[in-house]
Amino acid sequence: MSILVDKNTRLVVQGITGREGEFHARQMLAYGTAVVAGVTPGKGGQTALDGRVPVFNTVREAVEQTGANVSVIYVPASFAPDAIKEAASAGVALVVCITEGIPALDMISTYTFVQETGARLLGPNCPGLLTPGEAKVGIIPGNIAMPGPVGVVSKSGTLTYEVIDALTRINIGQTTCVGIGGDPIIGTNFIDVLTMFQADPATEAIVMIGEIGGTAEQEAAAFIKAHVTKPVVGFIAGQTAPEGKRMGHAGAIISGGEGTAQEKIEALEAAGASMAAQPTDIAQMVKQILQP
Amino acid sequence: MKLHEYQARDLLARYGVPMTGGGVASTQTEVYRIAKEINGPVVVKAQVFVGGRGKAGGVKLAKTPEEAELVGGQILGMNLKGLTVEKVLVAEAITYQKEIYISAVMDRATKRVVMIASAEGGVEIEEVARTKPEAIIKMPAHPHLGLLEYQAREIAFAIGLTDSKQARQFAQIALAVYRAFKECDASLVEINPLVIRDDGSLQALDSKILLDDSALFRHPDLAAIRDTSDEPEEEQRARAADITFIKLDGDIGCMVNGAGLAMATMDVVKLYGGEPANFLDIGGGADKDKVKTALEIILSDPNVKAILVNIFGGITRVDEVARGIIAALEEVHTDVPMIARLVGTNEEEGRKLLADSALIPAATLADGAQKAVEAARARASA
Numbered sequence: 001m002s003i004l005v006d007k008n009t010r011l012v013v014q015g016i017t018g019r020e021g022e023f024h025a026r027q028m029l030a031y032g033t034a035v036v037a038g039v040t041p042g043k044g045g046q047t048a049l050d051g052r053v054p055v056f057n058t059v060r061e062a063v064e065q066t067g068a069n070v071s072v073i074y075v076p077a078s079f080a081p082d083a084i085k086e087a088a089s090a091g092v093a094l095v096v097c098i099t100e101g102i103p104a105l106d107m108i109s110t111y112t113f114v115q116e117t118g119a120r121l122l123g124p125n126c127p128g129l130l131t132p133g134e135a136k137v138g139i140i141p142g143n144i145a146m147p148g149p150v151g152v153v154s155k156s157g158t159l160t161y162e163v164i165d166a167l168t169r170i171n172i173g174q175t176t177c178v179g180i181g182g183d184p185i186i187g188t189n190f191i192d193v194l195t196m197f198q199a200d201p202a203t204e205a206i207v208m209i210g211e212i213g214g215t216a217e218q219e220a221a222a223f224i225k226a227h228v229t230k231p232v233v234g235f236i237a238g239q240t241a242p243e244g245k246r247m248g249h250a251g252a253i254i255s256g257g258e259g260t261a262q263e264k265i266e267a268l269e270a271a272g273a274s275m276a277a278q279p280t281d282i283a284q285m286v287k288q289i290l291q292p
Numbered sequence: 293m294k295l296h297e298y299q300a301r302d303l304l305a306r307y308g309v310p311m312t313g314g315g316v317a318s319t320q321t322e323v324y325r326i327a328k329e330i331n332g333p334v335v336v337k338a339q340v341f342v343g344g345r346g347k348a349g350g351v352k353l354a355k356t357p358e359e360a361e362l363v364g365g366q367i368l369g370m371n372l373k374g375l376t377v378e379k380v381l382v383a384e385a386i387t388y389q390k391e392i393y394i395s396a397v398m399d400r401a402t403k404r405v406v407m408i409a410s411a412e413g414g415v416e417i418e419e420v421a422r423t424k425p426e427a428i429i430k431m432p433a434h435p436h437l438g439l440l441e442y443q444a445r446e447i448a449f450a451i452g453l454t455d456s457k458q459a460r461q462f463a464q465i466a467l468a469v470y471r472a473f474k475e476c477d478a479s480l481v482e483i484n485p486l487v488i489r490d491d492g493s494l495q496a497l498d499s500k501i502l503l504d505d506s507a508l509f510r511h512p513d514l515a516a517i518r519d520t521s522d523e524p525e526e527e528q529r530a531r532a533a534d535i536t537f538i539k540l541d542g543d544i545g546c547m548v549n550g551a552g553l554a555m556a557t558m559d560v561v562k563l564y565g566g567e568p569a570n571f572l573d574i575g576g577g578a579d580k581d582k583v584k585t586a587l588e589i590i591l592s593d594p595n596v597k598a599i600l601v602n603i604f605g606g607i608t609r610v611d612e613v614a615r616g617i618i619a620a621l622e623e624v625h626t627d628v629p630m631i632a633r634l635v636g637t638n639e640e641e642g643r644k645l646l647a648d649s650a651l652i653p654a655a656t657l658a659d660g661a662q663k664a665v666e667a668a669r670a671r672a673s674a
Contacts, residue, residue: 156552
């Protein structure tokens with residue numbers, strides 16, 4: 001078992017003829033993901049990835065003709081909100097937006113629109129998700145993951161790779177690895193993913209990686225305390241970040257003493273999570289929980 | 293992007309918010325001229341991006357134009373927490389009965405623009421939130437329709453503005469704040485304090501605006517007024533190269549791909565007893581030139597005694613990073629010890645490229661951080 005994507009995932013890639021879209025569509029296909037369609041307005045009727053994937057003008061056509069049920073978006077920030085809305089209204093269940101730099105105000109109306117269609121949005125500005133051995137949707141390197149019992153959820157990209165890699169190196173595999181993104185307005189938050197991991201019978205332990213800024217980790221801590229019975233190992237990046245400076249991600253800023261690593265760590269510890277002092281400790285901590 | 297007080301003031305005035313009279317000056321003569329026009333007591337305020345300007349002597353009251361000229365001369369050119377004051381705002385000094393608070397913020401939790409108001413103005417809203425949370429009113433704007441007029445009225449009554457004329461004026465100001473937020477793609481528009489004058493009318497005394505950097509592409513007029521004077525030269529150079537760089541006070545330079553991993557790298561350096569000299573994210577898919585620029589920026593800091601390169605290749609190719617480091621070292625000769633921890637896409641090739649260099653290889657982040665801390669200590673005591 002796994003969450004969100006698996007062997008039944010039929011993926012449409014929006015922006016498949018662009019540089020980023022083409023590169024990653026090729027990687028996803030090579031991983032074994034069923035990349036069934038691409039969309040680039042005006043290039044309908046062509047093919048991509050050496051003739052292996054048909055290209056459509058609209059997501060609706062792609063869904064109707066190929067049965068696509070998940071979309072991944074690699075289009076520039078100024079076009080991405082519309083691409084998200086197009087995918088959601090075309091009936092895919094999950095829309096994954098990799099694009100970074102989308103204005104936050106655009107995401108407020110886009111998020112609300114997506115909710116009204118019943119679709120789920122992951123991102124934007126996220127690395128996507130990966131169910132090892134089944135489907136890779138986004139940009140997480142496939143070779144660092146292996147199937148197993150740990151669910152991974154994170155705000156960050158490369159830091160998540162670091163943790164997945166460390167788990168795999170000591171032979172601990174993952175059910176699904178989900179990058180929710182570090183923007184202020186995102187479609188799927190920690191609580192949504194924790195709910196799914198808690199319900200997934202194959203997930204035996206959960207790794208949660210947060211960052212400074214906002215209160216999503218504190219809200220997740222309250223949720224863990226009330227609803228998560230599976231063991232949670234956590235890490236918060238930005239323990240040394242100064243106040244008032246934005247650390248790369250649009251959301252990663254400590255303002256007025258709010259959103260510090262310390263308060264997040266304390267909240268998660270109080271909720272029963274085991275907190276790692278450094279990311280590389282996470283794998284060993286999970287191992288001790290799973291194989292005491 | 294931050295706006296100066298005078299920029300925020302001009303912008304809000306365009307949306308119909310009643311601001312105090314006055315203007316911005318960069319010479320004593322201009323200060324005098326503006327004070328003379330106001331023809332009454334003025335307050336002269338330093339326009340620099342530092343907190344606690346007042347306490348540091350950057351805000352002064354003057355009763356006459358002559359006095360304004362004098363204090364203007366004291367404040368202009370003053371060094372406030374490392375920044376030189378180049379502009380002052382000369383504003384009409386007014387008397388008032390009460391200070392209130394109004395702002396529009398981007399709220400992650402509700403995924404809405406939320407209006408925040410309080411009858412307790414003049415102090416930091418975070419302070420009010422801690423000590424008197426019941427004094428804070430929050431009103432989320434509709435995601436498609438925005439702040440509605442009845443909501444603006446509800447806020448006015450909720451903070452105790454029961455006089456109908458006053459409530460109406462407050463509602464107009466709240467709607468203007470929301471409009472400014474929306475049309476300028478802000479992440480914060482704050483008026484604090486908004487004061488109730490002796491005649492009962494409302495007036496904004498100080499305001500703060502933060503803009504969403506991701507939306508600046510559609511606001512060239514606002515992007516053009518960015519003041520980078522509070523940013524070190526290297527931070528500006530990094531931004532031009534699409535690198536995120538923040539200078540810190542330590543002595544271990546860090547070069548990392550990805551914001552989360554960059555923060556975690558700093559944390560691990562600190563865990564092993566070191567102090568990071570910077571936050572640096574070369575971003576995804578960085579090429580040779582970008583890596584070279586990043587290294588030059590790190591090396592321009594004379595405090596740096598060791599450099600830790602931590603790359604987890606995904607989209608970023610480790611061999612490209614290695615080529616960038618080699619190219620940089622050919623031009624920037626340095627004896628600062630460099631520790632490289634490179635894994636992921638094309639790592640074998642990357643390691644081979646660096647095998648002949650002076651770089652110290654590290655197997656893990658912890659190993660790299662320990663080696664960097666040791667190297668920095670050895671250099672400091674040498």
